[in-house]
Amino acid sequence: MKNSILALLAVAAMVACKKNETTAVDQSADSAAVIAPADTVMDVNDSTVVSDTSGVANSLSDQDKKFADAAAKGGIMEVMMGQLAATNANNATVKALGQMMVKDHGKANDELTKWASTVGYTLPAGLDAAKQKEYDDLKAKKGADFDRAYTALMVDDHKKDIAEFKKQAAEGKEASLKSFADKTLPTLEHHLMESKKAKNAVK
Known part of the structure; x- marks a missing residue:
């Protein structure tokens, strides 16, 4: 009886650990997904603005x-x-x-x-x-x-x-x-x- 209770507790602990790992991976994936495109967009816009303005001034x-x-x-x-x-x-x-x-x-x-x-x-x-x-x-x-x-x-x-x-x-x-x-x-x-x-x- 004691052994079966301990076994159940061990299984429950393992399930909880897996859940936490999955959540952490999801969160890091989400944050990476949000950050990467924002940086990329900003860089493109910045370089576009600079080239456009200098182009007009030079012309x-x-x-x-x-x-x-x-x-x-x-x-x-x-x-x-x-x-x-x-x-x-x-x-x-x-x-x-x-x-x-x-x-x-x-x-x-x-x-x-x-x-x-x-x-x-x-x-x-x-x-x-x-x-x-x-x-x-x-x-x-x-x-x-x-x-x-x-x-x-x-x-x-x-x-x-x-x-x-x-x-x-x-x-x-x-x-x-x-x-x-x-x-x-x-x-x-x-x-x-x-x-x-x-x-x-x-x-």
């Missing part, structure tokens, strides 16, 4: 690059000068013009930066020497002199901007950059109109 035409660089530097200057006008201008119309430039060109700069990030292109991060000099000269002016200088600059700059953006919209090769130029044109034309009004107000 940009000279016109695309020239426009993107000029638009980035011009946009930065418009925001910086607009901030000066919002605080330093005497005339309320000139102050309002500066505030509009900060808002609109800030938004356009964000869109251009997003485009550059998408295609893997590096934009200029600041002003070139010529634009820095223009900014420094304007910053040194006060009162009515500032108002006249700022509005004259805005009229001249926006005439040039409109010509550059029209050229890109017509001759650019990269589709999303062409679209950006085309979409921004009405805003620039509105800025030119408002700049002319402000210039006439401070003659």
Whole structure:
């Protein structure tokens, strides 16, 4: 009797051990199955994104690059000068013009930066020497002199901007950059109109 009870207990212990081993194998198999595909997918996606972006950046035409660089530097200057006008201008119309430039060109700069990030292109991060000099000269002016200088600059700059953006919209090769130029044109034309009004107000 004692022997048969011991034999039964031994069989039960063996069955329990086998169950545990099977569960452990199943769990490790499950976890391996989950981990392996996730790693593989991530690697494929990462390499695809890198090759795609560098491919687009390398295929940009000279016109695309020239426009993107000029638009980035011009946009930065418009925001910086607009901030000066919002605080330093005497005339309320000139102050309002500066505030509009900060808002609109800030938004356009964000869109251009997003485009550059998408295609893997590096934009200029600041002003070139010529634009820095223009900014420094304007910053040194006060009162009515500032108002006249700022509005004259805005009229001249926006005439040039409109010509550059029209050229890109017509001759650019990269589709999303062409679209950006085309979409921004009405805003620039509105800025030119408002700049002319402000210039006439401070003659």
